[in-house]
Amino acid sequence: xKEFKPLxxxxxxxxxxxxxxxxxxxxxxSPLNTLATLLILAFLGTxxxxxxxxxxxxxxxxxxxxxxxxxxxxxxxxxxxWSKQFFYGSYPAEELWRxxxxxxxxxxxxxxxxxxxxxxxxxxxxxxFLLLPFISILILDGSxxxxxxxxxxxxxxxSLNVLLAAASIIVAFPLSFLWALGRRSDMPFIKSVSxxxxxxxxxxxxxxxxxxxxxxxPLFFPEGTNVDKLLxxxxxxxxxxxxxxAEVFRGGFQAVPNGQYExxxxxxxxxxxxxxxxxxxxxxxxxxxxxxxxxxxxxxxxTFLLIIGIFEMLSTTQTALTNSNWLGGxxxxxxxxxxxxxxxxxxxMSLISSSIERKLDTSHKN
Amino acid sequence: MSDQPQVxxxxxxxxxxxxxxxxxxxxxxxxLTYFFxxxxxxxxxxxxxxxxxxxxxxxxxxxxxxxxxxxxxYDATHTYGKTxxxxxxxxxxVSTIGIILSTxxxxxxxxxxxxxxxxxxxxxxxxxxxxRNIPLLLQIFxxxxxxxxxxxxxxxxxxxxxxxxxxxxxxxxxxxxxxxGAGLVYAxxxxxxxxxxxxxxxxxxRQDETGQQFPVFSTxxxxxxxxxxxxxxxxxxxxxxxFPVLKGFNFRGGITIIPELMALALALTVYTGAFIxxxxxxxxxxxxxxxxxxxxxxxxxxxxxxxxxxxPQAMRVIVPLLNSEYQSLVKNSTLxxxxxxxxxxxxxxxxxxxxxxxxxxxxxxxxxxxxxxxxSISFVMNRFNxxxxxxxx
Numbered sequence: 001x002k003e004f005k006p007l008x009x010x011x012x013x014x015x016x017x018x019x020x021x022x023x024x025x026x027x028x029x030s031p032l033n034t035l036a037t038l039l040i041l042a043f044l045g046t047x048x049x050x051x052x053x054x055x056x057x058x059x060x061x062x063x064x065x066x067x068x069x070x071x072x073x074x075x076x077x078x079x080x081x082w083s084k085q086f087f088y089g090s091y092p093a094e095e096l097w098r099x100x101x102x103x104x105x106x107x108x109x110x111x112x113x114x115x116x117x118x119x120x121x122x123x124x125x126x127x128x129f130l131l132l133p134f135i136s137i138l139i140l141d142g143s144x145x146x147x148x149x150x151x152x153x154x155x156x157x158x159s160l161n162v163l164l165a166a167a168s169i170i171v172a173f174p175l176s177f178l179w180a181l182g183r184r185s186d187m188p189f190i191k192s193v194s195x196x197x198x199x200x201x202x203x204x205x206x207x208x209x210x211x212x213x214x215x216x217x218p219l220f221f222p223e224g225t226n227v228d229k230l231l232x233x234x235x236x237x238x239x240x241x242x243x244x245x246a247e248v249f250r251g252g253f254q255a256v257p258n259g260q261y262e263x264x265x266x267x268x269x270x271x272x273x274x275x276x277x278x279x280x281x282x283x284x285x286x287x288x289x290x291x292x293x294x295x296x297x298x299x300x301x302x303t304f305l306l307i308i309g310i311f312e313m314l315s316t317t318q319t320a321l322t323n324s325n326w327l328g329g330x331x332x333x334x335x336x337x338x339x340x341x342x343x344x345x346x347x348x349m350s351l352i353s354s355s356i357e358r359k360l361d362t363s364h365k366n
Numbered sequence: 367m368s369d370q371p372q373v374x375x376x377x378x379x380x381x382x383x384x385x386x387x388x389x390x391x392x393x394x395x396x397x398l399t400y401f402f403x404x405x406x407x408x409x410x411x412x413x414x415x416x417x418x419x420x421x422x423x424x425x426x427x428x429x430x431x432x433x434x435x436x437x438x439x440y441d442a443t444h445t446y447g448k449t450x451x452x453x454x455x456x457x458x459x460v461s462t463i464g465i466i467l468s469t470x471x472x473x474x475x476x477x478x479x480x481x482x483x484x485x486x487x488x489x490x491x492x493x494x495x496x497x498r499n500i501p502l503l504l505q506i507f508x509x510x511x512x513x514x515x516x517x518x519x520x521x522x523x524x525x526x527x528x529x530x531x532x533x534x535x536x537x538x539x540x541x542x543x544x545x546x547g548a549g550l551v552y553a554x555x556x557x558x559x560x561x562x563x564x565x566x567x568x569x570x571x572r573q574d575e576t577g578q579q580f581p582v583f584s585t586x587x588x589x590x591x592x593x594x595x596x597x598x599x600x601x602x603x604x605x606x607x608x609f610p611v612l613k614g615f616n617f618r619g620g621i622t623i624i625p626e627l628m629a630l631a632l633a634l635t636v637y638t639g640a641f642i643x644x645x646x647x648x649x650x651x652x653x654x655x656x657x658x659x660x661x662x663x664x665x666x667x668x669x670x671x672x673x674x675x676x677x678p679q680a681m682r683v684i685v686p687l688l689n690s691e692y693q694s695l696v697k698n699s700t701l702x703x704x705x706x707x708x709x710x711x712x713x714x715x716x717x718x719x720x721x722x723x724x725x726x727x728x729x730x731x732x733x734x735x736x737x738x739x740x741x742s743i744s745f746v747m748n749r750f751n752x753x754x755x756x757x758x759x
Contacts, residue, residue, distance in 0.1 A: 314504055
């Protein structure tokens with residue numbers, strides 16, 4: 001009897017696998033596609049080389065003032081010369097360690113909340129988080145803890161954008177959670193107050209809120225009370241953020257299965273035990289992508305502070321652009337730099353958000 | 367027998383949920399009352415100290431300042447009330463332009479995400495990821511100070527066939543002057559729209575009853591173009607072109623679109639378009655692939671699958687997202703104040719408030735306007751949403 005010998009495997013034909021097929025499938029699958037590909041390639045071919053040349057190859061990189069910008073390309077000297085202002089505003093040079101300390105503390109607490117053991121995390125990281133804005137104010141202001149006093153007029157730059165956004169979301173967390181609870185409550189008065197608060201802060205343009213903060217808030221306090229401009233902005237940003245986050249939390253509450261509430265009830269847990277130990281952890285987990293998206297929006301909106309005269313990063317850039325030593329039309333370089341800084345921050349946050357989303361998504365989609 | 371612990375039949379006073387809820391709400395009410403009482407009394411005291419008369423009388427006093435651009439006749443002799451109207455119309459104008467253009471950009475870019483062509487897909491993704499993650503104010507500044515300010519002067523305008531001119535002072539396009547008889551054309555438009563609406567209802571009813579289809583779309587287009595065209599010739603073309611002409615240092619005639627409006631509309635379009643593209647992508651992706659396969663297996667054509675199966679289901683996800691994007695576009699249009707486009711915020715909260723000091727009235731009116739605009743958007747979109755949403759059993 002002849003032994004059965006299977007033929008050796010044939011390689012797949014070239015028109016269904018391999019790079020040639022891939023190119024054909026993705027770029028030249030039909031006459032129309034071929035046309036589109038060629039048009040886009042031609043467009044990129046005419047745009048990218050001069051752009052790269054302007055950005056990098058014939059750009060000016062070294063020097064300290066405008067006269068160093070002799071080449072055709074971008075004048076990055078402008079950005080380099082002003083970089084300290086862009087990041088720290090006009091905070092005194094010898095006190096910059098205070099800003100750095102606050103930023104490092106922020107990063108350290110974020111890392112700690114990832115790394116710490118879960119028992120410690122709740123007891124250490126959360127209180128530290130909630131205290132951070134106040135500690136930062138003590139450090140940056142300095143007058144209460146024996147450091148040199150720095151008026152908020154000198155706070156500014158990108159560090160102000162970061163710290164304000166962080167301080168606002170931290171305070172907005174408990175506040176918005178309360179509002180969301182209020183909106184779900186059975187008590188009619190508490191429910192309607194919560195709805196009015198949430199819809200007010202979501203429905204009004206944030207710029208109008210800032211104007212309210214700067215024009216109307218002084219009228220609300222007794223005569224002679226002087227509330228710091230930055231403090232008013234912080235209050236406004238916090239309330240604005242709370243309105244949006246409350247809605248995010250509401251979505252999270254709705255996504256927690258009813259069985260969880262019933263199970264907690266049947267264990268005999270009280271309302272706060274049930275809410276804080278059973279429901280809240282699940283709500284935060286479910287809403288994390290949306291919280292991050294809201295935070296990105298808040299972070300981008302901190303640039304609006306320019307309009308009410310606070311020296312955040314974009315505002316500092318505008319000042320630099322109108323400086324008499326740099327009147328040479330560096331606006332493209334300046335805006336591009338600010339855009340890149342913001343883009344990196346926002347894009348990395350949206351990457352984190354979508355990775356969390358993917359981790360949470362256990363459905364079977366195709 | 368008496369070893370059994372006594373179980374009270376009712377909980378203690380404070381553990382009764384009813385009593386608790388009354389106490390909590392009473393506390394909140396007391397707190398809020400105190401809060402508002404102190405605010406109102408402080409405000410009244412402050413207003414008196416500053417010598418500001420509260421009330422809306424200021425709306426009828428002469429404004430005395432000019433506004434860069436106005437859709438209705440306005441000059442410095444008009445009242446503050448008129449500045450409110452001018453600002454409001456400018457806000458509505460830029461919001462409408464922004465909503466229409468960003469919807470177009472968003473849908474094109476959102477659909478491009480599903481293109482068979484790799485380069486188109488990558489372009490769509492990079493568009494979304496670039497413009498979504500850069501602050502809007504920065505984009506407005508970029509268009510206004512870096513792009514539009516770099517355009518040539520009036521003498522060296524970029525031109526398109528001697529009719530459209532673009533220079534550092536703005537975009538000049540030909541206008542249409544209506545003459546007597548134009549009313550007939552407008553009436554024809556109105557009749558066309560009404561008859562299309564009736565035709566659609568009739569066609570749907572006929573299809574429901576008999577199963578016969580009627581080419582509604584092509585007929586509608588024929589009516590929409592044909593009827594006004596006939597009216598146009600019947601009335602003897604009652605329109606004349608008004609071309610912009612260079613006179614001295616600037617253009618005269620035609621319609622001028624100021625650079626502030628261009629920059630703001632461009633930035634709002636590009637920024638919101640990125641978010642709408644993302645909404646469209648999410649909507650199409652939310653339709654399970656099985657739907658397409660099922661449609662193919664019952665023998666529908668590819669074009670019918672898109673129109674009858676995918677789009678109606680995707681719209682359920684897209685419409686609520688569009689609603690919030692439109693609302694945030696309107697709210698973001700307040701950034702006009704950063705480049706001086708005379709919208710409601712710039713004119714009313716900016717100049718008028720500065721001149722009159724009527725902070726409370728003005729901020730209240732402005733907020734009310736944005737509330738009303740957003741409520742109307744929400745109302746229209748919710749009606750639209752009801753028509754596309756799933757009929758629950």
